[in-house]
Amino acid sequence: MLEADGDDRYNTAVSISPAGELIGKYHKQQLDHESVLNTPGTESSVVPTSFGKLGVMICADRRIPEIVKGFSDRGADFLICPSGGMFGPKSNDPIVQARSRETHKYIVFVHPAEFLVTAPDGTIVERTLLGDKLLVSPDQIGTDLDSKRVFYIDLPQAYSPDYRELVPGPFFRLEYP
Numbered sequence: 215m216l217e218a219d220g221d222d223r224y225n226t227a228v229s230i231s232p233a234g235e236l237i238g239k240y241h242k243q244q245l246d247h248e249s250v251l252n253t254p255g256t257e258s259s260v261v262p263t264s265f266g267k268l269g270v271m272i273c274a275d276r277r278i279p280e281i282v283k284g285f286s287d288r289g290a291d292f293l294i295c296p297s298g299g300m301f302g303p304k305s306n307d308p309i310v311q312a313r314s315r316e317t318h319k320y321i322v323f324v325h326p327a328e329f330l331v332t333a334p335d336g337t338i339v340e341r342t343l344l345g346d347k348l349l350v351s352p353d354q355i356g357t358d359l360d361s362k363r364v365f366y367i368d369l370p371q372a373y374s375p376d377y378r379e380l381v382p383g384p385f386f387r388l389e390y391p
Contacts, residue, residue, distance in 0.1 A: 217241070222253040227270045227296060229261045237261055242272035243281050258284025266291030269319075273297040276309055276323070279316055286317040292369060293317070297325045303343060311336040320369045329365050340367055 217226035217239070225242035241255025242248070258281055260267045269285030269292070276282065276295050285293055295310070307330060310323045315336035323330040326349070331340040344361040354360055 216252075223251055224255065225252050225272055227272050229263070229268060229270060231263075237263070238268075238270075240270045240272065242275060244274040244278050246274055258282070258288060260285060260288040260290045269293040271295045276306075276313055276321075279313065282313045282317055286319055290317075290319060292320040292322070294322045295324065297323065303328050303330075303341075306330065307338065307341070311338065322367065329363075331367050331369070339369075340365075 215226050215228070217224040225245070225248055227240045227242075228236060229238040229240075231237045238259060238261030240259050241257075242252070243255045243258070245252055245254050258269060258271070260269050262268075267288075267290050269288070269290035271282060271285065271293060272295070276297070282293070293313075297306075301309075306323065306325065306328065310321050310330060311332050313319075314321050314332040314334055318334040320334060320339070321330075321332045323332070325344075327344050329340065329342045329344065330338065333339050342363075342365070344363070345359070350357075350360050
């Protein structure tokens with residue numbers, strides 16, 4: 215979403231509690247073509263939740279290892295990356311898998327054409343292709359071309375020190391949208 219703060223404009227993702235309260239926000243750091251209008255964020259912020267510490271990055275941020283590492287350095291337990299449409303699964307999947315391997319974190323990547331979850335070792339836990347369109351026209355809403363869906367994924371909260379096996383324990387329950 216667009217956030218205005220004085221003269222500055224940010225591409226912003228917000229984190230909302232189950233009670234509907236704002237618990238955190240993140241400003242996209244890797245702006246590329248957006249830099250003409252928006253101000254880049256400066257911090258890979260982490261939000262404490264009842265499921266663990268959440269890092270939310272936006273779209274192109276996933277391509278920059280230092281940005282993603284910042285969430286891990288600040289103690290994130292898992293990461294979510296909403297994306298508006300750069301590339302496709304052939305390019306997105308290896309990028310997200312690499313960031314999971316580097317940070318040893320689960321990453322939930324949400325894109326108009328794909329729902330992807332990668333494990334701390336970079337393997338794909340869940341992958342659903344939603345189609346090859348980034349937009350549907352108003353007359354296509356509610357038809358087979360409209361892939362509006364809700365996804366549920368349970369992520370283990372703990373991994374062994376070598377990130378090779380899951381440690382029994384509670385799970386994160388993530389729902390999208």
